[in-house]
Amino acid sequence: QVQLVESGGDSVQAGGSLRLSCAASRSLLGNYCMGWFRQAPGKEREGVATIDKDGTTVYADSVKGRFTISRDNANNTLYLQIFSVVPEDTAVYYCAADQCPFLNSLLAGRANYKWLEIWGQGTLVIVSS
Numbered sequence: 001q002v003q004l005v006e007s008g009g010d011s012v013q014a015g016g017s018l019r020l021s022c023a024a025s026r027s028l029l030g031n032y033c034m035g036w037f038r039q040a041p042g043k044e045r046e047g048v049a050t051i052d053k054d055g056t057t058v059y060a061d062s063v064k065g066r067f068t069i070s071r072d073n074a075n076n077t078l079y080l081q082i083f084s085v086v087p088e089d090t091a092v093y094y095c096a097a098d099q100c101p102f103l104n105s106l107l108a109g110r111a112n113y114k115w116l117e118i119w120g121q122g123t124l125v126i127v128s129s
Contacts, residue, residue, distance in 0.1 A: 002026055002118050004095050009123030016085055020123055022078040022095030032118070033100035034071055035107065036080045038091035039122075047107030048093070049080065052100050060107060085127045092122040 003025035012018055020036070035050035049059045049069040057069055068081040078095050096103065096119040105111035 002032070002097055004097065004118065004120035006093060006095055006120045006123035009093065009125045011126040011128065012085055014086055014127055014129045016127075017081070017083045018085070018125065020080040020082070020093055020095075020125070022080075022120060024076040024078070024097070027073075027076055032097035033103050034069075034078045035096045035098075035103040036067075036069060036078075036093060037096060037106065037119075038089075038093045038125075040088070040091040043091075045094075045113055047103075047109070050100060050103045050107055051078070056100075058104055058107060082125075085125075087127045087129050089125060090127045092124050094122045095120050 005023045008018060008020040010018055033050060033052050036048040037045055038048055039045040047060050048063055049057060049067055051057045051069045051071050066083050070079045096116055102111060
């Protein structure tokens with residue numbers, strides 16, 4: 001079973017940037033599509049971005065142009081670079097691993113998170129105005 005551990009969450013001021021990391025317990029190469037999801041206080045979890053094994057990316061409309069997802073398969077690490085943060089980015093950010101059709105369905109709000117089996121404990125991002 002793959003285990004995922006997120007890090008990089010911090011308190012930042014609006015307009016700043018930060019990079020989140022997600023370390024996997026074993027090789028993800030050739031095995032999983034990866035994704036970032038977030039849950040803001042009092043809100044439901046929402047998809048942020050996914051990246052396939054070949055590097056194909058999909059972003060939620062709300063983060064296009066400000067978020068960049070990337071993966072380093074050699075080091076079993078997933079990243080999320082966030083630029084020009086806004087208070088609405090305040091949330092716990094989770095990384096997840098599964099097949100792309102399912103992760104992209106979650107991203108689009110068409111699937112149920114109860115079927116997501118591989119995800120981390122989350123890292124908190126707080127953006128102040």
